Amino acid sequence: MGKSVEIICIGNELLIGKILNTNAQWLARRITALGLGVKRITVVSDDTSEISSITGEALQRTPDFIITTGGLGPTFDDKTLQGIAEALNIPLQVHEEALKMIEKKYQRYVDDGVVRERIELTRPRIKMGTLPKGAIVLPNPVGTAPGVILKQNNTTLVILPGVPPEMKGIFDKSVMPILKEVSRGVTFYETSMSITGIMESDIASIIDKAMRDNPQVYIKSHPHGSEGVPHLELHFSTTAQNSNIAKKNVSRALLQTTELIQAKGGKTKSIKPDSKA
């Protein structure tokens, strides 16, 4: 039912574990809340052929959207547009609108008086406005490099910077409205309950039964204690045509599961009775 999304995060700093991939979680949460489904998240290095490969692989799986983060800045290792252009076999060219956006940013920095020298459109700055042919630019409300949209057959590529406030700024301003439009009211709904006094291995058959009886609801157990001192979180989630149906489906599964667990001597407690992603 829901539209599908692949997330691709580009950056050596993620592969050496220098930073946590908070961008992927933020995007996954937002996209899920908007009623779309994230099918895969991939992290690759700042390498043109790696970026080109993963773009080609993801396109073959024909998701509705591919959202990338990272590699749009002015330095030599910002290679995302080059890699994507290669994968799509499209030339890169200076995009007049993008270049104007960038020029304006630097003009503002001069006017603010923070930077004293005259700012010229040097090669690294022009690079941020050199986009695959046919690109649509998304203004960057926070930083300099604009976001980019490209269409390839039935997949829309959304190319965002890696600096979190810039990525979030462009997403909320320009990408969220597009995803909202295509998801047509489809809603994700989730809730969790905390369970004590029963082991995860004893709950397996209960989840099996509840999921058979509630096929629209996904139930997943997350052990927080250990099997010896059992403390579990059971997470219920669904995606439905609207929020009423979603809530009704989750509530029914929750009620049934609660009864089955209590019958086995477990104790249940609602964690987030009404949370939405």
Added chain:
Amino acid sequence: MGKSVEIICIGNELLIGKILNTNAQWLARRITALGLGVKRITVVSDDTSEISSITGEALQRTPDFIITTGGLGPTFDDKTLQGIAEALNIPLQVHEEALKMIEKKYQRYVDDGVVRERIELTRPRIKMGTLPKGAIVLPNPVGTAPGVILKQNNTTLVILPGVPPEMKGIFDKSVMPILKEVSRGVTFYETSMSITGIMESDIASIIDKAMRDNPQVYIKSHPHGSEGVPHLELHFSTTAQNSNIAKKNVSRALLQTTELIQAKGGKTKSIKPDSKA
């Protein structure tokens, strides 16, 4: 030079953004510090065919190691071993040693008096000891499900649970010694400096020059401020045959970059003069 690793994280909770992928960062940091290189990190859902697909894809890229996290527990949605067995075309069978480990865990839980009923080896519990044929088991010092090692041509698959303390416990006890052995003293070294008073777009040419002159060192700029109020982190890293060479290479690149930045009016400050991952 360094051995290559792919990380595969399995779990719907990562794709809906319910949790941050701290496992991937922890592993990436550990693996990098041990002198190996993480080439790709992929997150897929708790779905047998997804797990089988990504395993097959990763094997085709012939990394030295594939390390997976998640999906080893007792519930129905723990499908990692099934997916990997499918990809490798190997049958699943009860592994006597693994089953004994699991039985012992439950016996201990009973002896500790925390759980009062007699613990039987129910189907969900036997499931944790049902492994692809030819598997080597890695004891789980924290939880119940053991880790698994499988060899396929020149790739070693290391299959770890998703619960962080269990994953870390098995890694440090059983996986680290193997990686240390194969990396034969190869060392990763990194250091960072903080730069103010110069824009990222103005530093691009300096990084270009320093990387041309120091081909073993990777230099990456991370903008922390904005282009208007520039505040950058420059991260220097290298992997070398031993730590002396690694430090020497990074120091030389650091010195040259510092001089070039100061000549352009930028201010530099060492952030972590001697940090190791």
